Amino acid sequence: MSVVDHNTIELAPRISEAEVSDYIALLKPRVMSLVVFTALVGLVIAPGHFHPVLAFTSLLCIAVGAGASGALNMALEGDIDAKMSRTANRPIPRGRITKPEAMAFGMTLAFFSVITLGILVNWIAGSLLAFTIFFYVVIYTIWLKRRTAQNIVIGGAAGSLPPVVAWAAATGSLSVEPLLLFLIIFFWTPPHFWALALFRSDDYARAGVPMLPVVAGPDATRLQILLYTIVLVAVAAAPWPLGYFDAIYGMASLILGGGMLALAVNVYRRRERARSLRATRKLFAFSIFYLFALFATLGLEVAFRAIAPTIW
């Protein structure tokens, strides 16, 4: 005899009212724009001719792969997002999309982006894209995010890989130049995210995420931001004297690096609540401009040299 009378239980299935815009929000469009931009620079600086259709395909696959990572990240962090004011409006905490729906969406996009890049472009790029998604979802989101204050340092490797994927797509191989771009984004990530974590530390503490300001306190975080910024400025300038990138890039990296360093010093010095908050927000905003401007200079320099080699 059955304990539960199935004839009397009717579970109403949930019918989704999610709009296309909710699914687009799952892709983290702002993060995606930075990924696409850094990947575009990886394509531009790669040597040799790369057919525009294949270049577009590569960028599309990298963008969709990044979106897939974002969707899977949101599916796995719905509980955290609901507790933080910055993320409480995302589709899962708002109840627009369920976790299984987001998971299915993310897995589908991840599958198609990797397979398409592998088949249409090459399998080195396809494998690197698969590794990037795996690193962001499994290593960063599942393993590190809730366990260690070094989460964004190690996890930053995932966000640093798009130019490497793009270079591999264009050349079918790897080289020093894309690894330099990887290192620049890798060392840019901690000052950028710790600046955010400093003025959102209450949010992270409420959600139980062990970001550095929550675990080690704001002063230790300010010191780490300064130290990573010093390394970032050195790493970003190094390709010029090493002969990989030219003088215009070198000058831009020093000027932009000077701005970044001045703001990091300001964050280190300002300890009073209001002034500290202002300094941290300035550094966070400038860090986004810094990466865009640095990569744009590099891309434009290489593009102009290719278009007008005699003038250059």
Place this chain on the structure above:
Amino acid sequence: MADRPEPDGIVLTEAQKRSRRRRSIAIALALGVLVVLFFAVTLVKGPAVLNRPL
């Protein structure tokens, strides 16, 4: 003439029908883009695209 029978089972609201239709169109567009992409790359690479080693 007999009245139309009441549909049994799940009846979608207008909002649910609208959002489902928009999602379906988005999926169709994405599939269309994928088809065009594979077609364009096949033109670029030529018939050899089918004979490349994995």
